[in-house]
Amino acid sequence: MPLTTKQYLSFFLCATAVLAGNRSDNHIYRDVVVIGGGSAGTYAAFRLQQEGFSVAVLEKNNRLGGHVNTFHVPDTNTTFDYGVIVYHNISIATNYFSALGVDIIAAPLNGDTATYADLNGDAKATTVIPPSIPWADSAAVTAALKNYISLYNTQFPFLNDGFNLPDPVPEDILLPWANFMAKHGLDAAAFNVYEINQGVGNEMALPALYAMKYFSSLTAGGLLGIEPGFITTADFNNQGIYDKALGKLDEGKGAFLNATISQVTRGEDGVSVVIKTPTGGEQIVRAKQLVIAIPPIVAELQAIGLDLSPEEENIFDQTSFKWYFDAVIENSGLPDDISLNNIDFTKPDGIPIAHQMVLKVDLTAVPGLRRLYYSSDQDISDTDVKADILDTLSRYRTANGLNTSVETVFAGFHNHAPYEITVPVDAIRKGYYKKRNKLQGCRNTWYTGAAWQAHDSTLIWNFTESVVVGSLIVLHTMVEMIYCNLWDLAMNNYKEGSCPSSRKRQQGDKGQEKTNGLGIHGLGQLGPELLMKGQGARDKGQEKDSDAQNVPGRSRTTGFPTVHTAYENNRLG
DSSP, X not given: OOOOHHHHHHHHHTOOOOOOSOOOTTEEEEEEEEEXXXXXXXXXXXXXXXXXXXXXXXXXXXXXOTTOOEEEOTTSSOEEESSSOOEEOSHHHHHHHHHHTOOEEEOOBOOSEEEEEOTTTTXXXXXXXXXXXXXGSHHHHHHHHHHHHHHHHHHOGGGGSTTOOXXXXXXXXXXXXXXXXXXXXXXXXXXXXXXXXXXXXXXXXXXXXXXXXXXXXXXXHHHHTSSOOEEEETTSOTXXXXXXXXXHHTBTTTEESXXXXXXXXXXXXXEEEEEEETTTEEEEEEEEEEEEOSOOOHHHHHHTTBOOOHHHHHHHTTOEEEEEEEEEEEOOOSOTTEEEEEOOTTSGGGOOOOSEEEEEEEEOSSTTEXXXXXXXXXXXXXXHHHHHHHHHHHHHHXXXXXXXXXXXXXXXEEEOOSEEEEOOHHHHHTTHXXXXXXXXXXXXXXXXXXXXXXXXXXXXXXXXXXXXXXXXXXXXXXXXXXXXXXXXXXXXXXXXXXXXXXTOOOEETTEEOOOSOSOOTTGGGGOHHHHGGGHHHHXXXXXXXXXXXXXXXXXXXXXXXXXXXXXXXXOOO
């Protein structure tokens, strides 16, 4: 989402002065501090480091990776993913993987039998889709997906990049998703969208804006085989991406795990973050710029002691979210060759509606182990989720004459809340996202993550590259130009190449030496013409669908009875 001239001016006017103060043993100095080591935060930190900035990414867990969950089969070298599973085969992803040294393959096709049951009701299984259900007709599914792609790219192309919505906001994207599909003849694609857009609660009532952000035209094309398709790691170990990123960032220097953040203060002398880690005790990270890559919810931001302004608090306090869980279960009691989908053929388009429910039970490559996904639109404990899962599986086994004596075990389980952050339709209509976007760059603070793009790691990286990495490169370029001009005026003998570069840094025991970049007041006074000279730097990594790179051996998939069965799993993250 390229920033407008006004947004650039706003961001430069909000830039702050160079860090000041003396060093002490418990201070860590960086150009940029990143809060949150999930998909967005890790990418931001890695790319900024590549560009020569000193960084510190702060992660509360004992690993980087966020929504990624990889299961290591005991006593083997076998792994499989059950959180984020696939990525789009476009250069923003392939370049990232190449830089990290991660081998990739085309996402494998699924070889199971799609089975349907109303897991919120009688739980009776069937493999037959009633002809009254629009997605029973594979030709209709293909036509609906093609129609969706055309509609998306011609009428709503702004959905590709962040939440940069037109003013006024088109009323169509404020319709409930069920109404939007009916209006545009897309009901045959309902199940495809339901399979991808997991964890959103009652999807049929979800504003079309959020359904379409999650189910991008790139995703729809990938299902049809007319776009770049999906890739995954060659060893089915997406955690390995983040382990390699951690190695590049260097734990204890560029990345801090198990970090408890107690205070974040932003002022004219930069940003100060108080952290405590098991190995380093309490430390203060001082930086010129802050990247927030955790959910922008008031409770989450207050938990890290962020000094929210009234404007920031008002914007972030309008949000709501859902609860989403993934699990690996052992001894499910299900037949070995089926994937089980929660479907209610009595509902419009067969999409089930419940406050909480099992969404899908999927196969893995390991006999006896299954992936399982669960969603709730209200607060629910892990204990209650597990109990409901076990009860659902028990009812399914009983209803279908299966072994009722098996004891299902949770081999893996993760709670991904807060998930799918939204605001009310009326707030969207009144310009909520325009107001939120204006926060980018102000108070030395940048934002990225799923709430700013969608639950799609590849597109999160694209957004981060454009809005965060690109903008910080532009900011640095402008600051460096000013320093060179000031140097020329002061020395009166400036020669080409003599300007001291603010990108020259020296590594010390406690991190990077302080530099003269990223912190000059009043850059907006330079005017848009000068500011936009740096625009080209922001385009690095920006994707168009035509830029896709094919992975050798990539299978194009068309003509499946229902398109949703084409890939092993389409969790984009």
